[in-house]
Amino acid sequence: xxxxxxxxxxxxxxxxxxxxxSAALHLAGRGRQVTVxxxxxxxxxxxxxxxxxxxxxxxGPTVLTMPDIIDDTFAAVGESTASRLDLxxxxxxYRASFSDGSTLDVHTDPHAMTAEIERFAGPKEAxxxxxxxxxxxxxxxxxxxxxxxxxFDSPLSLLTPQLARLAAIGGFRSWEPMVRRFxxxxxxxxxxxxxxxxVGVPPKRALAAYxxxxxxxxxxxxxxxxxGMRALPDAMAAAARDAGVEFHYNxxxxxxxxxxxxVTAVRTVTGERFAADAVIxxxxxxxxxxxxxxxxxxxxxxxPAPSAVVAHIGCRAPEHTADQSHxxxxxxxxxxxxxxxxxxxxxxxxxxxxLVTRPALGDPxxxxxxxxxxxxxxxxxxxxxxxxxxxxxxxxxTDHMLGTVRARLPHLGEDAELLHVTTPMDWAxxxxxxxxxxxxxxxxxxxxxxRPGNTIRGIDNAILxxxxxxxxxxxxTAIVSGRLAADRITGSDSRTxxxxxxx
Numbered sequence: 001x002x003x004x005x006x007x008x009x010x011x012x013x014x015x016x017x018x019x020x021x022s023a024a025l026h027l028a029g030r031g032r033q034v035t036v037x038x039x040x041x042x043x044x045x046x047x048x049x050x051x052x053x054x055x056x057x058x059x060g061p062t063v064l065t066m067p068d069i070i071d072d073t074f075a076a077v078g079e080s081t082a083s084r085l086d087l088x089x090x091x092x093x094y095r096a097s098f099s100d101g102s103t104l105d106v107h108t109d110p111h112a113m114t115a116e117i118e119r120f121a122g123p124k125e126a127x128x129x130x131x132x133x134x135x136x137x138x139x140x141x142x143x144x145x146x147x148x149x150x151x152f153d154s155p156l157s158l159l160t161p162q163l164a165r166l167a168a169i170g171g172f173r174s175w176e177p178m179v180r181r182f183x184x185x186x187x188x189x190x191x192x193x194x195x196x197x198x199v200g201v202p203p204k205r206a207l208a209a210y211x212x213x214x215x216x217x218x219x220x221x222x223x224x225x226x227x228g229m230r231a232l233p234d235a236m237a238a239a240a241r242d243a244g245v246e247f248h249y250n251x252x253x254x255x256x257x258x259x260x261x262x263v264t265a266v267r268t269v270t271g272e273r274f275a276a277d278a279v280i281x282x283x284x285x286x287x288x289x290x291x292x293x294x295x296x297x298x299x300x301x302x303x304p305a306p307s308a309v310v311a312h313i314g315c316r317a318p319e320h321t322a323d324q325s326h327x328x329x330x331x332x333x334x335x336x337x338x339x340x341x342x343x344x345x346x347x348x349x350x351x352x353x354x355l356v357t358r359p360a361l362g363d364p365x366x367x368x369x370x371x372x373x374x375x376x377x378x379x380x381x382x383x384x385x386x387x388x389x390x391x392x393x394x395x396x397x398t399d400h401m402l403g404t405v406r407a408r409l410p411h412l413g414e415d416a417e418l419l420h421v422t423t424p425m426d427w428a429x430x431x432x433x434x435x436x437x438x439x440x441x442x443x444x445x446x447x448x449x450x451r452p453g454n455t456i457r458g459i460d461n462a463i464l465x466x467x468x469x470x471x472x473x474x475x476x477t478a479i480v481s482g483r484l485a486a487d488r489i490t491g492s493d494s495r496t497x498x499x500x501x502x503x
Contacts, residue, residue: 004460004461005461012265012266013035014253016044016233017044017046017466018482020280020466022073023485025236029078038251039251039253046060046061050420054368055368055373056365059420067223069480070087073482076493079243085225088362089222093217093221094191094325094327095325097330097408099331099333114130132183135182139166139209146162147448148471149471149484151470151488152470158448172208193211194329195214195217198474199442201441216476253283256291256292262460279463281465287431296453302433304434306382307380307435307438310377311375311418312376316371326359330405332351333351341381343385345381346381346387347381347386347387348378348381355376356405380423381424382435398421463488465482
C-alpha cells in the first residue's frame with residue numbers, strides 16, 4: 001500500500017464530517033498531532049442539523065447501521081461507543097408498506113423475520129429468506145476484508161483470493177436476479193433490493209456485490225442515537241478533542257500552500273494558517289481538485305447519483321396507534337418505473353416511493369410535547385439529468401409527498417406544519433456535485449479501484465476521504481473512508497486489521 005513519504009507528525013484534516021472525524025480519531029490514536037478545520041459551525045458534514053420551532057431536525061441520513069465500525073473508531077483512542085453515545089436498536093428495522101395495503105415488518109432476528117415472512121408470503125418464501133440471509137452474510141464477510149476495508153493502489157490490487165470468492169458466489173452478477181434465486185415474491189424482492197437507490201443504479205443493473213447494503217440493515221441491524229443523528233458526530237468530535245485533536249469551526253479553506261509535490265500548509269478565509277506534514281481532504285470532489293490544482297484524468301465522465309427531496313413535518317402525535325415503526329418505506333405501485341424516471345428520464349416519481357422516519361419515537365425530546373416529527377425522503381433526479389425548477393415547484397411537490405403519507409399512513413400528519421425542505425437545488429447550493437447528497441453512483445466504473453482514488457498522482461502528502469472516494473456512499477463507508485485515509489499516512493494499524501479479520 002502506498003503511503004505518505006517523509007514526516008507525518010502534523011496532520012490537518014479539512015472537514016469535520018464523519019470521514020474527517022474518523023480520520024482524526026485514528027490519527028490521534030496513532031500519535032499524530034491533528035488539526036481539523038471545518039467550514040460549518042458544527043461537526044457532521046452531510047449529517048446536518050437544524051432547530052426549528054422546538055423541533056431538532058436531522059437534515060442528513062437517518063438510517064444508521066454497522067455499529068461495530070463505530071466501535072472501532074472510538075477504540076482508536078481507547079474509548080468505547082457506550083461511554084460516548086446512547087445507541088438504541090431500532091426494532092423492527094423497517095416497516096415495508098405496499099400499495100396493495102399489505103405490510104411487512106423487517107426484523108434482523110432470523111427467527112422473527114422467518115415467522116414474519118411466512119405470515120406475509122408463505123413457508124416457501126420464508127425458507128428462501130434463510131438461504132438469502134446466509135448468502136448476504138457470506139457476501140459481507142468476503143467484501144469487508146477484501147474490498148470495503150482496503151486501500152487500492154491500482155486495479156491490479158483486486159487480484160486477490162477474495163476476488164475469486166466474490167465471483168464464485170455471484171458478486172459480479174446483477175443484484176435483483178441474484179436475490180430472485182432465493183425469493184420470488186415481488187414485494188419481498190423490493191425489501192432486499194430497494195437499497196440500490198443508495199448506489200444510484202437500478203437493482204436489475206446494479207452489481208450483486210452491493211447487496212451487502214441489504215446485509216447491513218436487514219441482518220446487522222438498524223440503530224438510532226439518543227439525541228438524534230447529530231449525536232454521532234458530536235460524540236466523535238468530543239472523543240477527538242479529549243484525545244488532543246484541535247478543532248476550528250466556521251473556517252472554510254481558501255488555499256493550500258505547496259512546495260514541490262507536497263502541501264505545506266492550509267489557509268482559511270478567516271486568515272488562519274495551519275502548517276502540515278500531511279493533509280486529509282474531505283471536501284466535495286470538485287473543491288478538492290480545485291484546491292490541489294490537479295484533476296486526475298478518467299476515461300469515463302463521473303456519473304453523479306440520484307438526489308432526494310427531504311421534507312421535515314411537525315404534526316400532532318397520534319394518541320393511540322399500533323404503528324411504532326421508526327422507519328417506514330412506502331412502496332409505490334410503479335416501483336420499476338421509479339428508477340427509469342429519476343435516473344434515466346430526469347423526472348420526479350409519478351407514483352412516489354417514500355422513506356418516512358419518526359425520530360421522536362427514539363427520543364421524544366426531539367419534538368415539542370404532544371407533537372410528532374416526520375422526516376420524509378423522496379428520491380429525485382439530480383441536477384445533471386433533472387429539469388425541474390425546484391425553487392418554483394418545491395411547495396407543490398412537498399404537498400404531494402405529504403398527501404401520499406396521509407393517504408398511506410392516515411394516523412400520521414394531523415395538524416401538519418412544514419418545518420424545513422431540502423431539494424436538489426438546495427443540495428447544489430451547499431456545494432454538492434449535481435445537487436445530490438449521495439455523491440457518485442456505484443457503477444462498475446466507479447467501484448473499488450475505479451472510483452476516484454484517495455491519493456492524487458504528483459502530490460505526495462494529500463489524501464482524500466469521504467463519499468466521493470473509496471469505499472463509497474453511506475455512514476459506515478464514510479467512517480471507513482476516514483480510517484483508510486489515516487492508513488495512507490501512517491501505514492495500516494494492526495489492531496484495526498485484527499478486529500476486521502475477527503468479524
